[in-house]
Amino acid sequence: MTRTDPLDVPRPDAQLHFGVFFQGVNHWTIWSAPDSGSQIDPASFRRVAQTAERGLFDAFFLGEGLRLREVDGKIHELDVAGRPDAITQLAALAAVTRRVGLVSTSNSTFNEPADLARRLSGLDLLSEGRAGWNVVTTDNAWTGANFRRGGYLDHADRYRRAEEFLTVARALWDGWEDGTLAHSAGARTWSTPGAAHQVRHRGAQFDVDLAPTLPRSAQGHPVIFQAGDSGEGRDFAARNADVIFSAHGTDFDDALAFAEDIRTRLRAAGRPDDDLRILPGTEIIIGATEEEAQEKKRWIRLQQVTPATALGIAGLLWGIDLSGRDADGPLPKEDPVVSDNDGSFGARRVADPREVVAEWRAKAAAHGWSLRETVIALGPQRGHVGTPSALADKFAHFVRHGAVDGFNVTPYLIPDGLDDIVDLLVPELQERGLYRTDYTGTTLRDHLGLRAPLTHRSAPDHRQAG
Numbered sequence: 001m002t003r004t005d006p007l008d009v010p011r012p013d014a015q016l017h018f019g020v021f022f023q024g025v026n027h028w029t030i031w032s033a034p035d036s037g038s039q040i041d042p043a044s045f046r047r048v049a050q051t052a053e054r055g056l057f058d059a060f061f062l063g064e065g066l067r068l069r070e071v072d073g074k075i076h077e078l079d080v081a082g083r084p085d086a087i088t089q090l091a092a093l094a095a096v097t098r099r100v101g102l103v104s105t106s107n108s109t110f111n112e113p114a115d116l117a118r119r120l121s122g123l124d125l126l127s128e129g130r131a132g133w134n135v136v137t138t139d140n141a142w143t144g145a146n147f148r149r150g151g152y153l154d155h156a157d158r159y160r161r162a163e164e165f166l167t168v169a170r171a172l173w174d175g176w177e178d179g180t181l182a183h184s185a186g187a188r189t190w191s192t193p194g195a196a197h198q199v200r201h202r203g204a205q206f207d208v209d210l211a212p213t214l215p216r217s218a219q220g221h222p223v224i225f226q227a228g229d230s231g232e233g234r235d236f237a238a239r240n241a242d243v244i245f246s247a248h249g250t251d252f253d254d255a256l257a258f259a260e261d262i263r264t265r266l267r268a269a270g271r272p273d274d275d276l277r278i279l280p281g282t283e284i285i286i287g288a289t290e291e292e293a294q295e296k297k298r299w300i301r302l303q304q305v306t307p308a309t310a311l312g313i314a315g316l317l318w319g320i321d322l323s324g325r326d327a328d329g330p331l332p333k334e335d336p337v338v339s340d341n342d343g344s345f346g347a348r349r350v351a352d353p354r355e356v357v358a359e360w361r362a363k364a365a366a367h368g369w370s371l372r373e374t375v376i377a378l379g380p381q382r383g384h385v386g387t388p389s390a391l392a393d394k395f396a397h398f399v400r401h402g403a404v405d406g407f408n409v410t411p412y413l414i415p416d417g418l419d420d421i422v423d424l425l426v427p428e429l430q431e432r433g434l435y436r437t438d439y440t441g442t443t444l445r446d447h448l449g450l451r452a453p454l455t456h457r458s459a460p461d462h463r464q465a466g
Contacts, residue, residue, distance in 0.1 A: 019057055020411065026079060030413055039083075061408055065081065065083055067143045086106060090123055132224070159233065168199070217443075279404070281382070283411075286424055287386070336353040
């Protein structure tokens with residue numbers, strides 16, 4: 001009997017976790033449909049967060065876009081763009097939600113720990129222990145150009161900075177003792193003398209000497225999310241994160257291989273192999289029948305990859321301006337121009353575009369695809385499509401065989417893109433005992449079933465950061 005035999009279920013009582021990912025700059029959120037709402041109106045954020053809470057989701061997860069995408073030095077005008085500062089937006093949402101977690105994507109390359117750790121701690125207190133931090137790093141110069149020092153960190157150094165950043169942040173969060181604030185007006189002092197401890201850190205990236213200004217929240221620390229998929233990113237997650245947000249959630253075998261790799265890295269880092277929740281990003285498309293779901297998927301892809309978007313993506317691969325071409329016609333006959341692809345407009349970084357173009361041409365010829373159809377078929381393949389019942393069965397297999405702990409759902413439509421999931425899929429999951437029927441805790445750490453923060457698991461004093 002193989003490990004994936006349906007009769008051999010290693011996690012028979014596992015339950016699925018859901019988060020919702022409100023993206024930053026992207027072309028996957030359909031902005032041109034008649035029922036699409038504003039991407040910056042507070043009502044849109046509120047509607048998505050409250051729908052997620054109605055569906056008993058673990059968290060509302062905000063993407064970050066520090067710079068609009070550009071092509072040849074010009075703003076790419078087809079993307080959904082524009083986000084309020086994540087922590088500001090989440091603090092506003094804390095006032096109109098009660099249980100759903102609030103996760104900020106905040107960059108460790110272009111922030112400083114004394115400031116960001118304090119703002120995250122403030123969000124954690126204001127939300128009564130519902131804050132999370134998606135630790136992201138950036139090494140590209142086009143984003144770094146926003147900042148005085150520019151994009152100066154190479155791939156390895158950005159994770160060294162992130163780890164040192166997190167070390168300082170955790171020292172600040174642990175800088176207050178528990179139970180040291182006055183509980184009555186008759187107390188002699190507002191806080192016990194010595195309650196706040198000085199944090200001193202001297203390292204390669206940071207040199208700080210300060211006292212933290214806020215006590216801890218009900219969950220101790222904001223929950224740490226991480227999304228890097230390189231070896232360095234996976235190791236960083238294994239050493240530091242509570243949740244990993246991956247791209248490995250569509251194919252079962254791929255998802256299981258990723259999960260097993262993460263568990264191996266967790267054990268190497270001295271942590272239990274169930275110490276980190278694996279929540280791949282995904283898109284969920286639901287239809288009353290399989291045929292309806294597939295037709296809906298086709299409509300969604302054509303809305304996401306418009307003719308202009310298809311030409312933009314292909315143009316970056318070919319290294320030439322294709323804006324005047326017919327996206328529903330054949331692939332360009334020209335050979336690609338080999339150039340330095342900086343990843344703008346979400347372009348795939350490829351060592352030799354000629355190899356990719358040859359693959360595109362072969363598959364387009366074999367299937368009779370147009371340029372636009374080729375971009376759709378050979379672009380990122382993410383998500384799950386089907387009826388509520390079939391999807392519930394599929395997700396049961398994923399979670400109970402250890403391939404995922406749940407999914408971070410990316411709605412293709414704002415603000416109503418979660419409605420089918422909450423109204424149609426969640427009841428099917430609950431019927432199978434695969435999904436909670438109510439929140440059983442009050443903090444994000446409770447929802448995810450996480451242990452105490454890493455620095456709270458042993459006796460040593462963590463305030464001396466380095």
